[in-house]
Amino acid sequence: MRTYPDPMSLTRLTAMPGHLIRRAQQVSTAIFAEELADAELTSVQLISLAAIAERPGLDATTLAELIDFDKATIGGVLDRLERKGLVRRSVSPSDKRVKELAATPAGRALLAASMPAAEQVQVRLLAPLSPAEREDFLRMLRLVTAASQD
Amino acid sequence: MRTYPDPMSLTRLTAMPGHLIRRAQQVSTAIFAEELADAELTSVQLISLAAIAERPGLDATTLAELIDFDKATIGGVLDRLERKGLVRRSVSPSDKRVKELAATPAGRALLAASMPAAEQVQVRLLAPLSPAEREDFLRMLRLVTAASQD
C-alpha cells in the first residue's frame, strides 16, 4: 500500500490525470487560437469543416458521431459555420428531417489554407516531448479514449 | 519525409493530439460525473473546494492561479459553491476589493466524503494503461502542460 503525503491535499488533486488533461486542453486551445488567429476558426469548427468537406451530403447526426460531438453541441457549431458562409445546410429530399451539409467554396478554401496552421499546433503542443515520446503519448491517449467508445 | 494518406483528411485531424486531448477530457468528465453523482460536484468545483479548504482565507485571484483557472471563470464556480452552502465569501478587512474564501463545515464534510470517488475516477481513467504506462502518461502530460506555464 502506497502512502501519500496528504490524503486530500490540493497537491494530490492537481497531480491527478483529470486535472492534467484539463490543463492540456487549455494549452492546446491556447496554441490553436494563436496559430489559427487569421482564420478565426476554433479547433471544433475546423474539424467539423474538414469532415463536411470530405463527405458532402453528411448529416449533422453522423457528423456528431464522427468527431465525438454531442448532438446538442453540433447545432451551435454549424450555426456559426453557416453564419460565416463556410457551410450550407439544405433539407434532404429523401428525408425532410435531415439537413444535408456541404462546404462552400469559401469553406474549402479556408480549410486548405488552415491545414498548415493546424499541423503547427500539434508540433508546438508536442514540442516538449522527444519524437519517441510523442508516438507513445498519442498511443496512450488513444488507449484512454478508446476505452469508453460508446 | 513521411507521407500521409490524405493531406487534409478527417482521419488526419482526428488522429491529432488536439482532438485526442479533447476526447480524453470528455472521457474524464463523464467518469467524474458518474463517480461523483451523489456529491453533485463537478471536477472543477471539487478542486476549488479542496484548495479553499486547504488554505482558508484564500482570495479568488490566487485560487484561480493555483488551479489554472481563468479569472472570469472562477466567479461562476464560486457562485455555485456558495449557493450550495459549501463555501463562504467575506470581504477582507485589510482590502475591501478582496473576498476571503472559506469552506463551510458542510463543504469540508462533502470534500472528505468525495475524495475516494475522485481517486476512483483516476483509477478508471488510467485503467487501459499498464502501471508503467500510467507513470509515463502523467509525466508526459506534465511536460506538455508545463511548457506553457505563463
Added chain:
DNA sequence: CATATTTAGTATGTATACATTCTAATTTCA
C-alpha cells in the same frame, strides 16, 4: 392502414472557458 415507436434536429437550461470592459479600491510616485 392506423397507431406506436423511433429518429433528426432544435430549444432550453446549466456549467465551464476566456476575452474584454467596468467599477471600486489600493498603490505608486511625481
Added chain:
DNA sequence: TGAAATTAGAATGTATACATACTAAATATG
C-alpha cells in the same frame, strides 16, 4: 499628497459541452 497606474472582482458576450425535452417526420407493427 494628489493624480496615474494597478489590482480584485464582477459583468458582458461568445463558444463549447451536455442533459433533457420538444417538434416534425419517418418507420415499425399490430
